[in-house]
Amino acid sequence: MLSSAWRQSISRSRSACGRWVRLAVGLILGASAGIAQAGIASVFTDPQDGKFDASSWLLERKGFLPVPILITEPAVGYGGGVGLTFFRQSIGEAAARAKETGHVTPPDVFGVAAFGTENGSKGAAAGGMFSFDDDLWRYRGGVANINMNLDFYGTTGGLNTGQRSVAYSLDGWASSQQVLRRIGSGSSNEWIAARWVYLDFDSAFDLGGNRGTLANYTLQSRSSGLGLSLEHDSRDNVFTASRGWTGALDTLFYDPDWGSRTRFQSYRAHVFAYYPIASTWVLGARVDGRTASGDVPFYQLPYLDLRGIPAARYQDEHTALVEAELRWNMTPRWALIGFAGAGRAWGTQKDFSAASTIVNKGFGFRYLMARALGLYTGLDFAWGPEDFAFYIQVGSAWR
Numbered sequence: 001m002l003s004s005a006w007r008q009s010i011s012r013s014r015s016a017c018g019r020w021v022r023l024a025v026g027l028i029l030g031a032s033a034g035i036a037q038a039g040i041a042s043v044f045t046d047p048q049d050g051k052f053d054a055s056s057w058l059l060e061r062k063g064f065l066p067v068p069i070l071i072t073e074p075a076v077g078y079g080g081g082v083g084l085t086f087f088r089q090s091i092g093e094a095a096a097r098a099k100e101t102g103h104v105t106p107p108d109v110f111g112v113a114a115f116g117t118e119n120g121s122k123g124a125a126a127g128g129m130f131s132f133d134d135d136l137w138r139y140r141g142g143v144a145n146i147n148m149n150l151d152f153y154g155t156t157g158g159l160n161t162g163q164r165s166v167a168y169s170l171d172g173w174a175s176s177q178q179v180l181r182r183i184g185s186g187s188s189n190e191w192i193a194a195r196w197v198y199l200d201f202d203s204a205f206d207l208g209g210n211r212g213t214l215a216n217y218t219l220q221s222r223s224s225g226l227g228l229s230l231e232h233d234s235r236d237n238v239f240t241a242s243r244g245w246t247g248a249l250d251t252l253f254y255d256p257d258w259g260s261r262t263r264f265q266s267y268r269a270h271v272f273a274y275y276p277i278a279s280t281w282v283l284g285a286r287v288d289g290r291t292a293s294g295d296v297p298f299y300q301l302p303y304l305d306l307r308g309i310p311a312a313r314y315q316d317e318h319t320a321l322v323e324a325e326l327r328w329n330m331t332p333r334w335a336l337i338g339f340a341g342a343g344r345a346w347g348t349q350k351d352f353s354a355a356s357t358i359v360n361k362g363f364g365f366r367y368l369m370a371r372a373l374g375l376y377t378g379l380d381f382a383w384g385p386e387d388f389a390f391y392i393q394v395g396s397a398w399r
Contacts, residue, residue: 046371051333055372069115074310074389075150079117086110088130106131121148138191141177146170152205152298155316155348170299172201172221180231193229197252198259203299223297224259225266227252235274237374239395240366242282247271254294264294266302272398284325286341286398291318304343307397308360308382308389316355317347325397327366335366335376339397360384364393 127142321343362382
């Protein structure tokens with residue numbers, strides 16, 4: 001396992017685990033631009049304004065598609081990989097079906113991928129998403145084998161070991177399975193979901209002989225959680241929204257009765273809302289809260305998920321954050337954004353009022369890459385209390 005000092009010297013950037021799909025699409029679109037210049041520019045030219053546009057290519061694409069992966073997460077360092085996706089139908093075919101049924105059904109997608117980063121983290125995954133029974137039911141899920149090298153900074157009270165952080169590794173299997181059922185008619189925006197999350201890791205700290213408060217954290221290697229979720233989504237666009245909101249209430253109950261070595265619970269409630277405040281301005285607002293109770297493994301404690309802050313940098317039993325993002329569509333194709341947020345982590349040693357407020361801020365730009373889909377791509381530059389990071393964005397930055 002890599003030492004903490006060596007790993008902390010590595011340049012920081014952005015995460016593979018939750019964002020590889022969006023980053024991969026961004027690279028595909030960039031490669032498409034090169035293909036267009038090579039002689040098939042008509043495929044990537046919007047007939048309305050003559051600008052570069054990937055709508056036609058994305059709408060008609062189906063079958064197997066190789067996907068390059070770019071990783072820029074501060075917690076693991078720069079890295080990359082490759083994936084292979086399979087689209088059973090194109091987005092264009094899904095749109096044509098939507099005209100018949102009255103609602104949009106996403107195309108069925110399956111994929112496999114492998115990645116590695118400069119701090120030695122690596123992994124491989126397979127998964128997919130599909131719908132059935134006239135889109136009354138949906139499935140989302142995947143399985144991964146990973147070997148991650150990360151840093152644990154303790155909770156709100158720190159480590160009490162004389163160290164700023166300690167290195168640790170997670171090596172094993174992770175699975176997330178979810179079945180969703182639409183509530184009401186085929187045009188309803190509400191869903192109820194049954195979830196199963198299974199983690200089976202060998203975990204190890206690089207402690208140097210000083211456990212401090214680390215003795216209080218559960219190191220068990222297997223977690224199995226069942227739960228329900230309620231979801232709402234009334235956004236005008238699932239990629240880059242300009243009005244409407246999406247939100248969810250997620251619950252997971254881990255118990256030895258269904259394979260977990262310890263008993264604990266985790267919850268999340270979040271809302272992402274979008275408001276057009278002028279013809280060319282859109283204000284986005286995000287509220288996100290997470291909590292865990294019981295005998296929680298240290299690596300499953302909630303953490304603040306904000307741009308400019310490494311994943312799992314600020315963890316505790318409870319986290320809450322708010323973030324705002326203002327987008328100015330300065331031309332029909334180009335937009336500028338500014339964002340700022342704040343959050344707190346508390347619970348094990350400090351209450352909410354005593355916890356520190358962690359602030360992020362930054363700016364970015366977007367290009368309307370696929371007008372027919374309303375899909376913007378671009379870059380964000382973000383600052384947290386300790387780090388600077390840049391992010392390739394495809395669609396919304398909030399997940």
